[in-house]
Amino acid sequence: MNKSLLVILAGWLLPWAVLAQSELFTPQISSTDGQIARQLRQQGLGGQHSAYALVSSLTTEVGARPGGSSNDALAVKWALKKFRQLGFDKVWSEPVSFPYWRRGAESARLLTPSEQHLAITALGGSVGTPPEGISGEVLHFATLQDLEKANPAVVRGKIAFISNRMQRARDGSGYGSAVQARGAGPATAARLGALALVIRSIGTDNDRLPHTGAIRQPEDGQLVPSAALSNPDADQLVRLFERGIKPRMELKLDVGFDGEATSQNVFAEITGSKSEDFILLGAHLDSWDMGTGALDDGAGVAIVMAAGELLLKQPQRPSRSIRIGLFANEEQGLYGGRDYLAKQQAMTPSGLMQHVFAAESDLGAGRIYRIDARVNSLGWAMVQNIHRHLAPLGIELGENDKPGGSDIFPLIQAGVANIALRQDASEYFDIHHTDNDTLDKIDPESLNQNVSAYAVLTWLAANHEVGFGTGELEPLSRDE
């Protein structure tokens, strides 16, 4: 192509490119839908839905519900029953199997310089110690990287201790870097011949309540008993090292894998008036065995259920369908989310193409402060339009290509469009994966704001024909 033709073409294309960004080509929200959005906002904020009652019921009557436990089975029954009571058009479940990990008694104490009880919990997926426990000298590493570089001759037969602390942030961004010690530390400690690994809890609090969480299972299966100390206990060890005292520790963990378990992904649908394509709102039904899974993820379960409840109360169904998915055993490795992806991919034609977009609530019950997305450009224009109806909730417009969500992350990786309503996670990691994750930590007003936002987003997107890009977006290779 010669230069002058290029100039002519550019001159012809430019106005169209500008127009595509302009109001003329931006998907419009009808005044009726704007009016409905306002009502939904008010109903959400005013608590004209069951969100708090739902999370109260789940955490009180069922309690902790680790994947594969008897309470997990109760939670599945609970979810099916509640969805039916709320009047969803379709309610069903799909089995999900995974290795069952159990936690028995666990304890640790300092033997030197004095006998001191330590607040500790095994990391999820850890191997146990012999019943009599193990004991040894503790070796201090400031970071996982320091442990990775350590001389195996020094580490062998010792208890490796990683002390770096997670930093507090509204967007929870301190988690990603700190959690590497939990994910990769156990296999690293095993490779170096350590007796065990103890890490500072991945958490921002100062309570004697350790934070559990899953470890990454290495391909060679080589692990050592691995546990997290509460932050004050980790501080205590660090102070001993600062004083030149070499602590000795005893560790007893009666934990380990025990066969296979089957749980269920639980789904409910609002059937659209014009389309079988659907918006997927996700949360996970399981919790860790500690606490009662109120913030993680009873709140998310309640938020997406109650958002659906508000839409069900509308005089008519939206154009598109809405699917609420409560996923199984997120905590121990996204088992429910990965199973769902596999089943959707196995459908002919692929069920993925029916997903308008997916969104997930799994970061507690803090207020939503921002909307991000991973959608195509027309989808992003629609997100900007929807944002005008979210702004009164104190929500700012974020960025495109910033996906979010746990159970739905496999879907996003496979190219499903995503909208992410970001919650304020400033205090979430004080509580996350600890015994402290109980109902009292949920602020009902913040919970209501979340319900409002999900209801408004979902109604406006479900009552429109704009595509958000599922099938057009590049698959993501990024690991979470």
Next chain:
Amino acid sequence: MNKSLLVILAGWLLPWAVLAQSELFTPQISSTDGQIARQLRQQGLGGQHSAYALVSSLTTEVGARPGGSSNDALAVKWALKKFRQLGFDKVWSEPVSFPYWRRGAESARLLTPSEQHLAITALGGSVGTPPEGISGEVLHFATLQDLEKANPAVVRGKIAFISNRMQRARDGSGYGSAVQARGAGPATAARLGALALVIRSIGTDNDRLPHTGAIRQPEDGQLVPSAALSNPDADQLVRLFERGIKPRMELKLDVGFDGEATSQNVFAEITGSKSEDFILLGAHLDSWDMGTGALDDGAGVAIVMAAGELLLKQPQRPSRSIRIGLFANEEQGLYGGRDYLAKQQAMTPSGLMQHVFAAESDLGAGRIYRIDARVNSLGWAMVQNIHRHLAPLGIELGENDKPGGSDIFPLIQAGVANIALRQDASEYFDIHHTDNDTLDKIDPESLNQNVSAYAVLTWLAANHEVGFGTGELEPLSRDE
């Protein structure tokens, strides 16, 4: 006596009474002592003393130190060594014996409506359960008074649960009423034939960390296994009752008395230049077995030791002596304080008369906001004078006849004068008697303000000849 004589006498006495309250008869503080008070204040606030280092050392190197434990013995050695290192004129200890109570494993879980782990701890002095535990239906009482009025036929064979919650207050005043459930509940439950007693923790937090604390041993020795649930666990039970669900609980407590133990009261003295009479500054060296005894009472130990340290740095000794007393096994029944009283009373002439007054730091490390006392009128005038030198620390003048202190309470009851530097206890009962009582809960600046106040009070009172009333005050019969 006839009326006219009374009038004449009154006319003669009145001006004297007025004068006694006036500046003319008010004990004066010399400008030199005022200058020293200012220096002490600055040195205290500026951290020119070991307070934080002391509480850090005690809680890190010794840790929890329940009366009679091996760590308790380490704490006694620690105190003797630190007093000598600080250069006190005289350092000694006196043996204190008491029944030894031990805590082994303890656990509880809901059996109905689902299996739920409960955060629980035995109350100090409780009897244990059989090794296999006990289980039964839980019966809900809002208050101890409700339990006291209950029909034994209804309570028999059930687990009694008292749910009233302690209220937060700066002066810690919510404690006195709430703690009755812990003190008297176990014997009440036994009298009614209950299987066990569980109470809501006497604490103001929302953490899954139960608060232990001593129960009152009844004369007939009849008790049931008794334990405290964390506040969120108590909330959980209350919610179940509100839903009409009758919870069943299993309780396993491997605890109980086990022979006799001997610990030590540890003393250090600054020997006055003119008098063997002394001001007693008290704290207690023991802690509960939970936490590391940082606020209760490592802080108090550090405050009174560091106040003494500042006075030792003065170029000359004060007129009167100063005695620092670190008492044994306060937690399980003021054993050290009661032993001390008995030994002082047994002296000829009574050692009590040597006590100018007693003061105690045992309410954490919050800022001192007020000075109260139980002294004679001249002593109160002196307190008012001293207060002028405490006011720059943000301390207000309180009231006479408002005594305070734990270990020294037996002394106060026996008529020893008392000055009480009141600490802000707004957050103290979040932490009190829990695993959360660790060094990180101490604010070094508040700790320094406490040291300042004790140093100023003690210097000014020790360098003066005014009496505070020991021996003149009515014995107190009030129970704490």
